[in-house]
Amino acid sequence: MDVRLIVGAASIVMMGCVTAPKSNKAERNFNAPSLNVDLSSNGSQVLDSIPAESAMERFEMIDPQGRVISYVAFTDTDTGALVFVDQKLHGTLSHHDAQAFYSCRGYATVAPNHWAHEAADWTASLLANSSPATAVKLEFSGKSTVQSIREVAENPFLKGLKSLFGMGSSPLGIFNSLNTARGDIEVSGQFDKARKGLSFIRPGMSESRVDEVMKPEDVSFVSGGMVIAYPSHLVEYYVTGGAVKVIQQPSFYYLSRTHAALFYAPNTQWSLCTPLHWKDALSETH
Numbered sequence: 001m002d003v004r005l006i007v008g009a010a011s012i013v014m015m016g017c018v019t020a021p022k023s024n025k026a027e028r029n030f031n032a033p034s035l036n037v038d039l040s041s042n043g044s045q046v047l048d049s050i051p052a053e054s055a056m057e058r059f060e061m062i063d064p065q066g067r068v069i070s071y072v073a074f075t076d077t078d079t080g081a082l083v084f085v086d087q088k089l090h091g092t093l094s095h096h097d098a099q100a101f102y103s104c105r106g107y108a109t110v111a112p113n114h115w116a117h118e119a120a121d122w123t124a125s126l127l128a129n130s131s132p133a134t135a136v137k138l139e140f141s142g143k144s145t146v147q148s149i150r151e152v153a154e155n156p157f158l159k160g161l162k163s164l165f166g167m168g169s170s171p172l173g174i175f176n177s178l179n180t181a182r183g184d185i186e187v188s189g190q191f192d193k194a195r196k197g198l199s200f201i202r203p204g205m206s207e208s209r210v211d212e213v214m215k216p217e218d219v220s221f222v223s224g225g226m227v228i229a230y231p232s233h234l235v236e237y238y239v240t241g242g243a244v245k246v247i248q249q250p251s252f253y254y255l256s257r258t259h260a261a262l263f264y265a266p267n268t269q270w271s272l273c274t275p276l277h278w279k280d281a282l283s284e285t286h
Helices: 003-010 041-048 095-110 115-129 148-152 186-199 205-215 254-259
Strands: 013-016 032-038 055-062 068-074 081-085 086-091 133-141 161-166 176-178 218-222 224-230 235-240 243-249
Touching: 032 041, 041 055, 041 068, 041 081, 055 095, 055 115, 055 148, 068 095, 068 115, 081 115, 086 095, 086 133, 095 115, 095 186, 095 254, 115 224, 115 235, 115 243, 133 224, 148 176, 186 205, 205 224, 205 235, 205 243, 218 254, 224 254
Parallel strands: none
Antiparallel strands: 013 032, 032 133, 055 068, 055 243, 068 081, 081 086, 161 176, 218 224, 224 235, 235 243
């Protein structure tokens, strides 16, 4: 994606030493970017603009009403998460609620299901529990945490894959992931071709469109559908009825089997991790 388009649509302001004052937050790197989001911002471009070290997760789906629901949660910033409906800013979550939404859906996926099986209920609850917002300023720290997508990408469980975050046309900001055969032009070309192809997949597209881009690296048959996952790109597609229902990054199903500790939060009442009660599952002191 042309960076100029992102700058124009999402109002990215790079905090530099000449044009911007120093941040009052000691934990924030001086040159870390900030992002202004308002009702004129395009949700897909905003999701694509979030630094990998600041993004905890992002997903996109079509709800039963035919609306595109886009979501991104943060590991830093004062705002926990942003919710978009049909590409327009809808509301925000606190960090507590964003963590509860993350942990509970991870728990639901660790069980012999996938949270996307009840995606309509989860997103309806998400919309109902978000705080309405018309403008949000995000000030990123420039630092990574254990739950950030960048940190997940660099975790040893990826077995040698080196993931480089790059902006693309996908609202999920597909990782440009190359293996240790980076120097092999043919292999590198295959990964680049797959990355570009996956970046055009949207909810509602056919399962065959995904397969045409790249043969699945992992397929799991779960209640109500299947999960087509690409661990090398840290993305998964929940498919039901032959169509992509949810696009999730990072791949919750893969993490649930390899790194489930990412979903853990102390003193969580896991029995409340349902589409209706997830907001009450985490301790208020978390």
